[in-house]
Amino acid sequence: MSLVYAGILSHAPGITGRAHLVDNEPVRDAFYASLEKQRLEIEATGAEALIVIAAEHFANFFMDNMPAYCLGIGDKHKGPIEDSEWLKIAKTEIPGAPDLATRLVNSVMQTVDVAYSEEWQCDHGIMVPLNFLTPGYDLPVIPVNINCQGPPLTPMSRVWQFGEALRKACDEEAEKIAIVGTGGISHWPATPDSGKINETWDRSFLDQLMQQDKDKLLSYVDEEVYAQAGQGGFEIRTLIAAAAAAKGKGDLQFYTAELPIFAVGCTVARFDISA
Amino acid sequence: MSLYQVQKFLYNLNRDEQMQQVFADNKNKVLANYDLTEEEHAALEYGDIGLLYVLGVNGQILMHYAAYLQIEWFDYLQAMRDGVDKHGPVRAGIYAMTGGGKLFARTPRSGKGESFQ
Numbered sequence: 001m002s003l004v005y006a007g008i009l010s011h012a013p014g015i016t017g018r019a020h021l022v023d024n025e026p027v028r029d030a031f032y033a034s035l036e037k038q039r040l041e042i043e044a045t046g047a048e049a050l051i052v053i054a055a056e057h058f059a060n061f062f063m064d065n066m067p068a069y070c071l072g073i074g075d076k077h078k079g080p081i082e083d084s085e086w087l088k089i090a091k092t093e094i095p096g097a098p099d100l101a102t103r104l105v106n107s108v109m110q111t112v113d114v115a116y117s118e119e120w121q122c123d124h125g126i127m128v129p130l131n132f133l134t135p136g137y138d139l140p141v142i143p144v145n146i147n148c149q150g151p152p153l154t155p156m157s158r159v160w161q162f163g164e165a166l167r168k169a170c171d172e173e174a175e176k177i178a179i180v181g182t183g184g185i186s187h188w189p190a191t192p193d194s195g196k197i198n199e200t201w202d203r204s205f206l207d208q209l210m211q212q213d214k215d216k217l218l219s220y221v222d223e224e225v226y227a228q229a230g231q232g233g234f235e236i237r238t239l240i241a242a243a244a245a246a247k248g249k250g251d252l253q254f255y256t257a258e259l260p261i262f263a264v265g266c267t268v269a270r271f272d273i274s275a
Numbered sequence: 276m277s278l279y280q281v282q283k284f285l286y287n288l289n290r291d292e293q294m295q296q297v298f299a300d301n302k303n304k305v306l307a308n309y310d311l312t313e314e315e316h317a318a319l320e321y322g323d324i325g326l327l328y329v330l331g332v333n334g335q336i337l338m339h340y341a342a343y344l345q346i347e348w349f350d351y352l353q354a355m356r357d358g359v360d361k362h363g364p365v366r367a368g369i370y371a372m373t374g375g376g377k378l379f380a381r382t383p384r385s386g387k388g389e390s391f392q
Contacts, residue, residue, distance in 0.1 A: 062283060083342040190370060
């Protein structure tokens with residue numbers, strides 16, 4: 001078994017970019033402490049590569065050619081594409097894992113068609129997690145994007161299959177691999193409603209995710225998600241894929257809806273991968 | 276198709292620092308490469324966040340563009356509200372304003388965020 005860690009975390013740009021605007025510092029700092037704990041847990045596994053399952057935010061693809069799933073197989077990735085001062089993350093290069101990533105693509109595409117890219121540009125969706133999980137950018141990263149922005153979007157059943165295929169691919173390799181899924185739950189980012197959070201919906205979804213309630217997770221349809229959780233809720237695909245890869249139940253280590261300046265319910269969780 | 280062109284321009288601009296420099300030097304020359312209406316051309320020429328939001332530009336693309344323009348966060352949110360007030364509801368896409376113009380993003384000093392329900 002080469003998968004050594006599976007978890008989830010939030011990635012909203014405000015988590016780094018608007019940290020100075022928070023006036024609920026104790027909650028913010030507790031969230032940051034949970035992210036640091038997650039970093040230490042990954043480090044303790046001896047992970048040699050980190051797969052980040054994120055949501056495409058138009059850093060790499062546009063509607064002229066939008067893949068449902070894509071893996072970054074380059075030897076390095078660039079980011080962030082956003083203004084550095086806005087995101088409060090300096091532009092940098094992140095090491096890739098080209099050989100391993102290519103082997104993963106070969107395995108995953110036996111069951112789920114995936115695209116690949118050797119020229120990956122990271123936006124906040126990947127840079128914010130990396131800022132906390134590998135701040136020295138010394139851990140090879142394999143970025144993965146799921147289209148959560150440009151409908152039509154991949155169905156949840158396919159997301160689950162993708163997560164399972166990714167797990168199978170990891171288990172075929174000798175390297176120790178960590179996976180994190182990073183997306184928002186309910187949120188209305190990049191609208192005037194930014195900061196709106198449906199905590200009840202979030203907690204229900206997270207409970208289903210932690211319990212590996214596959215039937216419930218696969219029953220989500222975008223029309224209902226949009227009504228209850230906003231267009232940002234489409235990103236649950238990244239979290240569901242991580243759960244499918246993990247196979248085991250989850251431990252919700254942190255959740256709060258009390259940082260609306262971050263525009264999302266801030267979340268950290270770890271899954272059991274022993275199954 | 277025209278909204279597609281607006282978004283394609285912004286997508287290209289957001290991720291290409293060389294294009295950003297060329298655009299800063301000569302906006303009309305760069306915009307001439309895209310099939311835009313007069314309204315769209317003006318919105319892009321003058322960085323009209325409110326109108327671009329109402330036209331239906333995807334929020335992620337527009338947010339990155341606002342960051343490129345170095346617009347402060349609350350000014351950016353207000354610009355979108357002002358756009359709706361001036362031009363009406365968002366015309367396309369998945370980033371409509373649904374909160375009636377309410378401000379959700381600020382954490383009250385009491386410590387508890389404003390609830391959704």
